[in-house]
Amino acid sequence: MLDRTYVDTTAEDLRLGRKLRRKAQARRLIVRLIILGVLAAVVYFGLSKLDVPESPAAAEPVAVPDGTVAATIDYVHDGDTLFIMLKGEKEKVRLIGMDTPEVGDDAECYGDEAREHLRALLPEGTKILVKSDIEKRDQYDRRLFYVFLADGTFVNQELLESGAGELMEFQPNMAYSEEFHAAESRAMDAGVGMWGAC
Numbered sequence: 001m002l003d004r005t006y007v008d009t010t011a012e013d014l015r016l017g018r019k020l021r022r023k024a025q026a027r028r029l030i031v032r033l034i035i036l037g038v039l040a041a042v043v044y045f046g047l048s049k050l051d052v053p054e055s056p057a058a059a060e061p062v063a064v065p066d067g068t069v070a071a072t073i074d075y076v077h078d079g080d081t082l083f084i085m086l087k088g089e090k091e092k093v094r095l096i097g098m099d100t101p102e103v104g105d106d107a108e109c110y111g112d113e114a115r116e117h118l119r120a121l122l123p124e125g126t127k128i129l130v131k132s133d134i135e136k137r138d139q140y141d142r143r144l145f146y147v148f149l150a151d152g153t154f155v156n157q158e159l160l161e162s163g164a165g166e167l168m169e170f171q172p173n174m175a176y177s178e179e180f181h182a183a184e185s186r187a188m189d190a191g192v193g194m195w196g197a198c
Contacts, residue, residue, distance in 0.1 A: 063152065064129055064148045064150075064152055065131060065148075067131055068129035068130060068131045068148060069086065069087075069129065069130055069131070070127065070128075070129060071084040071085060071086040071091075071127075071128050071129070071130050072084060072085045072125060072126065072127055072128070073122045073123065073124055073125060073126040073128060074090060074124065075124060076115065076118050076119045076122055076124075077092075077115075078100060078102070078103045078111065078114070078115045078118075079100025079101065079103075079111065079114030079115050079117065079118050079159065079164055079165055080094060080095045080098055080099060080100045080114075080118075080159070080165060081093065081094055081095070081142070082095075082118070082122065084128070084130070086130070086143075091143045092140075092141075092142045092143065093130070093142060093143045093144075093145050093147075094138055094140075094142040094143070094144055094145075095145065095146075095147060095155070095156050095159070096133060096144050096145060096146055096156060096170055096173050096176075097146075097156050097157075097160070097167065097168065097169065097170065097173070097176060097177070097180045098156055098159055098160050098165040098166065098167060098168055098180065099165055099166055099167075099168035100114035100115070100118075100159065100164055100165035100166075101114055101165075101194065101198075103115050108198075109194065109197060109198035110163075110164070110193065110194035110197050110198050113164070113193070113194075113197070114159070114164040114165055114193075114194070117159065117162060117164045117193075118155075118159065118164065121149075121153070121155055121158065121159075122147075122155065126149070127150060128147050128148065128149060128150075128155075129147070129148040129149075129150070130143075130145040130146065130147055130148075131145065131146045131148070132144060132145055132146075133146070133170075133172070133173035133174070133175050134172045134173055135170065135172060135173050138170070144170060144173060146175070146176065154176075154179075156176070156180070157176065157179055157180060157183050158183075160180055160183040160184045160187060161183040161186060161187055162187065162192060162193050163187040163188075163190075163191075163192040163193020163194050163195045163196065164193050164194065165194070166184060166194070167180050167181060167184045
């Protein structure tokens with residue numbers, strides 16, 4: 001004959017065991033969710049506070065120097081030559097301190113990319129500030145300028161910093177020679193622009 005007391009106790013123990021297992025599972029699930037939440041917060045807040053270095057191609061804005069004149073971009077011809085409207089006159093401009101690869105029939109490695117980079121910086125209609133140095137024009141009667149955006153972006157330096165061109169000193173126009181040398185060195189060291197492509 002079956003012992004009823006034993007059966008009832010065992011059934012009760014089974015129910016109690018299942019209940020305890022469910023509680024333990026629930027506690028483990030809660031602990032896992034808390035751990036995941038803490039890890040997610042550490043990752044989110046930890047990564048947002050990391051000091052990620054800027055690309056060497058991003059030149060620091062500078063204080064726009066005194067003596068600049070307002071102008072408007074008419075057209076970018078290549079990576080170092082553009083047309084601007086200055087005091088109601090259209091002027092062909094050669095950027096001081098740098099040389100970019102050629103485009104067109106005499107195309108050189110990275111010429112198209114340099115032109116597109118300058119076009120992205122200076123879309124048609126962009127308001128700019130220009131400043132000349134000692135020598136105002138080159139042998140082709142192009143105006144020689146340093147070009148700045150209103151936010152302080154120094155376009156000549158930024159092109160060197162991004163590897164869109166290489167340093168070319170126009171004696172006696174050497175006002176930013178030191179900055180240009182440093183910008184080119186950083187681009188070469190990082191292998192950006194033409195220094196990584198050509």
